[in-house]
Amino acid sequence: MIRLVLVLLTLFAFGAIKLPVEQVIFAQHRQENLRGVEFNLDLREKLGQLGFIAALSGFRAIVADGLFIQAHVAWERTEWGRVLLLFRQITTLQPRAILFWDMAAWHMAWNASVAAMNDRTQPRLALRVKAQREYFALGKDFLERGIKNNPDRPHLYETLATVYKEKYKDHEHASALFAEASALPGAQSFDRRFSAYELSYCEGREREAYDRLRQLYNEGEKERLPTLITRLKFLENKLGIPQDQRIPDRAP
Amino acid sequence: MSDQTVVVARHRTFSFSRLFAITTNTLTELTRLKVFYVLLVFALVLIGSSIFMAQFSFQQEFQILKDVSLGAMSIFTSLLAIVAAARLIPQDVEDRTIYTILAKPVPRLEYLLGKIAGVLLLLAISTLVMSAVFLFVLYAREQSVIQMTLRQMSGAPREQVDDALRAIRSSALNIDLFPGIIIIYLKASLLAALTLFVSTFATTNIFTIVVMAFIYFIGHLQATAREYWLHEHSSGWITRVFLAIVALLFPDLQAFNLVDDIVAGAAISIALFLKTAVLGIFYTAIYTLLAAFVFYGKEL
Amino acid sequence: MTDPAIAVRGLTKIFPIPFHRQSIVAVRDLDLRVEPGEVYGLLGPNGSGKSTTLKIILGLVSPTRGCTEIFGRDSRLVKSREAVGFLPENPYFYKYLSGEETLRFFGRLCGLGGAGLKNRMDELLELVGLTNARKRRLGTYSKGMLQRIGLAQALIHDPRLVVLDEPTAGVDPAGSREIRDLILDLKRRGITVLLSSHLLAQAQEICDHVGILADGVLVREGRLQELIAIENQTELVIANASSDLVEEIESLIKRSNAELVARRRSTTTLEKLFLDATTERPRS
Numbered sequence: 023m024i025r026l027v028l029v030l031l032t033l034f035a036f037g038a039i040k041l042p043v044e045q046v047i048f049a050q051h052r053q054e055n056l057r058g059v060e061f062n063l064d065l066r067e068k069l070g071q072l073g074f075i076a077a078l079s080g081f082r083a084i085v086a087d088g089l090f091i092q093a094h095v096a097w098e099r100t101e102w103g104r105v106l107l108l109f110r111q112i113t114t115l116q117p118r119a120i121l122f123w124d125m126a127a128w129h130m131a132w133n134a135s136v137a138a139m140n141d142r143t144q145p146r147l148a149l150r151v152k153a154q155r156e157y158f159a160l161g162k163d164f165l166e167r168g169i170k171n172n173p174d175r176p177h178l179y180e181t182l183a184t185v186y187k188e189k190y191k192d193h194e195h196a197s198a199l200f201a202e203a204s205a206l207p208g209a210q211s212f213d214r215r216f217s218a219y220e221l222s223y224c225e226g227r228e229r230e231a232y233d234r235l236r237q238l239y240n241e242g243e244k245e246r247l248p249t250l251i252t253r254l255k256f257l258e259n260k261l262g263i264p265q266d267q268r269i270p271d272r273a274p
Numbered sequence: 275m276s277d278q279t280v281v282v283a284r285h286r287t288f289s290f291s292r293l294f295a296i297t298t299n300t301l302t303e304l305t306r307l308k309v310f311y312v313l314l315v316f317a318l319v320l321i322g323s324s325i326f327m328a329q330f331s332f333q334q335e336f337q338i339l340k341d342v343s344l345g346a347m348s349i350f351t352s353l354l355a356i357v358a359a360a361r362l363i364p365q366d367v368e369d370r371t372i373y374t375i376l377a378k379p380v381p382r383l384e385y386l387l388g389k390i391a392g393v394l395l396l397l398a399i400s401t402l403v404m405s406a407v408f409l410f411v412l413y414a415r416e417q418s419v420i421q422m423t424l425r426q427m428s429g430a431p432r433e434q435v436d437d438a439l440r441a442i443r444s445s446a447l448n449i450d451l452f453p454g455i456i457i458i459y460l461k462a463s464l465l466a467a468l469t470l471f472v473s474t475f476a477t478t479n480i481f482t483i484v485v486m487a488f489i490y491f492i493g494h495l496q497a498t499a500r501e502y503w504l505h506e507h508s509s510g511w512i513t514r515v516f517l518a519i520v521a522l523l524f525p526d527l528q529a530f531n532l533v534d535d536i537v538a539g540a541a542i543s544i545a546l547f548l549k550t551a552v553l554g555i556f557y558t559a560i561y562t563l564l565a566a567f568v569f570y571g572k573e574l
Numbered sequence: 575m576t577d578p579a580i581a582v583r584g585l586t587k588i589f590p591i592p593f594h595r596q597s598i599v600a601v602r603d604l605d606l607r608v609e610p611g612e613v614y615g616l617l618g619p620n621g622s623g624k625s626t627t628l629k630i631i632l633g634l635v636s637p638t639r640g641c642t643e644i645f646g647r648d649s650r651l652v653k654s655r656e657a658v659g660f661l662p663e664n665p666y667f668y669k670y671l672s673g674e675e676t677l678r679f680f681g682r683l684c685g686l687g688g689a690g691l692k693n694r695m696d697e698l699l700e701l702v703g704l705t706n707a708r709k710r711r712l713g714t715y716s717k718g719m720l721q722r723i724g725l726a727q728a729l730i731h732d733p734r735l736v737v738l739d740e741p742t743a744g745v746d747p748a749g750s751r752e753i754r755d756l757i758l759d760l761k762r763r764g765i766t767v768l769l770s771s772h773l774l775a776q777a778q779e780i781c782d783h784v785g786i787l788a789d790g791v792l793v794r795e796g797r798l799q800e801l802i803a804i805e806n807q808t809e810l811v812i813a814n815a816s817s818d819l820v821e822e823i824e825s826l827i828k829r830s831n832a833e834l835v836a837r838r839r840s841t842t843t844l845e846k847l848f849l850d851a852t853t854e855r856p857r858s
């Protein structure tokens with residue numbers, strides 16, 4: 023009996039010691055953007071009982087994979103509503119997985135939007151365009167939330183830039199995002215180039231774009247790709263750069 | 275019988291060779307129980323899932339492969355820890371082998387430490403083997419994806435090929451997985467020590483295992499309960515007492531689930547890794563000592 | 575040596591029964607003393623508290639009251655077990671170990687190792703007749719073999735005191751005779767033996783000293799010869815006596831004031847019959 027009391031006392035005393043340690047670790051998780059999942063009723067509603075329990079018992083990665091495979095099947099059947107729902111759950115469970123945000127955005131902004139445009143059951147063009155724009159927005163939304171959860175990794179910036187560029191024809195935003203991506207560790211070598219290309223399409227920013235392209239050009243042979251040269255020549259003409267400062271024509 | 279006398283080493287209050295004898299014996303016991311079949315299941319799960327994943331892109335494939343492998347590793351080591359540790363002492367008591375052991379000059383603490391060390395060794399071996407299988411499968415898949423990419427991009431400029439290869443490599447193995455695996459091991463160790471503690475006052479194996487399943491779930495909720503208790507002051511006192519008990523008595527198992535995020539590609543700072551590791555070791559030590567304490571007063 | 579091999583003073587053990595108000599008194603106010611070099615038999619019916627007493631002596635069970643000592647050291651100290659070998663009743667060892675591995679394990683628990691342990695193992699396996707079965711797992715051993723490996727295990731570190739709880743339980747007559755011889759051999763070498771049994775015939779053959787327990791109380795104790803001797807009777811066993819001679823002896827008894835209590839034909843014992851019949855063929 024005495025022993026039992028002593029054991030309980032030790033457990034509580036140990037609990038009091040460990041509590042601050044656990045809190046420090048918890049705070050650090052927050053700080054490092056880990057454990058982005060808050061276990062609340064909302065999540066339970068989203069996942070259902072079974073998924074919720076599995077997620078709680080430390081298998082949220084596997085649960086997310088299971089849902090991802092379901093989403094894959096839903097995609098093959100072009101059930102876009104279901105794809106959307108599943109990806110919301112998946113990204114809630116695994117907010118640090120770039121791949122899932124990327125896939126979600128791709129399904130929405132590219133696949134679902136194209137399908138909406140080609141929807142034969144909807145005869146009115148205006149409504150089809152509206153549906154398409156809604157899917158663009160959904161894709162953009164996924165990427166923005168993905169970036170918020172993973173501010174330190176370049177890939178989602180690149181994808182969002184591509185959405186702006188290809189879907190919204192918004193070169194200014196696209197350029198800014200490529201620039202942000204290029205500043206992060208692990209950025210692709212094309213990020214700086216793409217940022218400058220996009221800028222070269224923006225009315226009123228030609229001078230800035232020219233300077234950046236020219237700087238890339240000066241860095242050497244590896245940056246002198248055909249598109250870069252084309253854009254540079256385009257800007258030289260537009261800005262009326264003096265002949266002696268222009269880049270030479272490519273040797274035939 | 276010859277009258278030659280055996281030279282018996284003078285008795286020492288604590289002896290590593292005795293501890294080692296018990297540890298290796300425990301390991302032999304567990305090995306001969308064929309617990310290592312679990313590892314076979316692990317390999318099958320891995321191979322099965324990698325066949326199934328042929329339809330996905332390589333990023334998806336690697337992600338799922340890593341999730342499934344590390345998830346399976348986590349559950350297998352935890353299960354192994356609980357099932358192996360739950361039977362150690364009750365089995366010896368039931369078979370009365372404990373009488374023969376403790377009738378030798380073996381302190382009870384040494385017996386208990388030997389037992390837990392045996393389980394920890396078993397877990398370490400299992401973790402190593404599972405890691406090796408996992409790394410091998412991952413490496414094999416990575417190589418085949420690289421070969422395929424090189425073939426497809428044979429005409430492309432060097433820089434593009436490099437980018438592509440870099441993308442493949444970075445989505446396959448990231449070095450942060452290793453601290454993650456160590457944390458998985460520490461979580462299993464903690465569970466083993468806790469199971470041993472529970473088994474010192476449990477009457478049956480089933481009881482221990484049921485209690486541990488319960489602790490496992492509550493342990494994953496402990497962080498939520500703790501944060502709620504510490505930061506939310508509006509609830510009634512009964513709720514608060516309940517939350518306090520959960521927060522104080524149960525370990526925060528969620529803190530050991532770093533792999534979920536590591537697999538997703540998140541980097542773990544060394545500080546966080548060290549703190550988590552220290553917490554795990556601390557838990558393991560405390561539960562072992564408590565087990566020893568209860569075991570000392572136990573009527574065999 | 576002034577310290578007795580075993581001293582038990584005022585020992586009481588009460589087992590509480592969970593969820594009940596009553597409890598079981600397994601041993602009550604027991605005093606016991608085993609001198610070095612003697613063979614002490616603790617006798618008593620089932621449930622009389624023999625095993626409980628032995629476990630308390632070895633520090634496996636804690637006493638409710640009283641204390642026990644081995645060579646002057648309190649049983650609760652681990653150190654007291656240094657010089658004791660113990661064979662529990664119905665011993666059960668790790669099924670997955672072979673006979674050899676079992677001995678090695680227990681030897682290492684006693685701090686033995688290396689060539690010394692190896693020699694000791696060979697010697698003991700030979701002694702208990704398990705040399706041929708040394709590589710087999712204990713899961714395949716018969717009850718008698720388990721008892722014998724248990725005995726070997728108890729002797730592994732060459733203890734000064736051996737405590738045996740029903741050493742011959744489940745062992746066939748030849749085996750139990752071997753065990754008896756072994757105990758006598760231990761005694762010859764000056765090793766103290768404390769054993770429990772309810773096989774009285776056997777106890778009678780080997781014990782110097784006996785104590786009889788009934789319901790946890792020591793009802794009789796003393797030197798065996800003194801306890802069982804019937805002071806006013808003498809037995810004669812005569813071979814090849816003619817009936818004349820027997821009559822003459824009987825009349826001689828009548829003439830003096832003595833009384834003939836019984837006259838019968840000698841019989842062999844069932845044990846001897848059994849042994850003669852089974853030892854004709856070599857034991858496997």
Ligand SMILES: Nc1ncnc2c1ncn2[C@@H]1O[C@H](COP(=O)(O)OP(=O)(O)OP(=O)(O)O)[C@@H](O)[C@H]1O
Pocket residue numbers: 574589590598599600618619620621622623624625626627663772
């Ligand atoms: N762990 C225990 N819990 C409760 N009662 C016990 C326990 N161990 C022994 N007893 C009780 O104590 C009494 C003495 O038991 P013990 O085993 O010492 O008898 P024994 O003389 O060795 O009998 P046997 O000849 O059958 O081996 C019995 O009534 C038994 O039921």
Ligand SMILES: [Mg+2]
Pocket residue numbers: 624625626663739
């Ligand atoms: Mg008994």
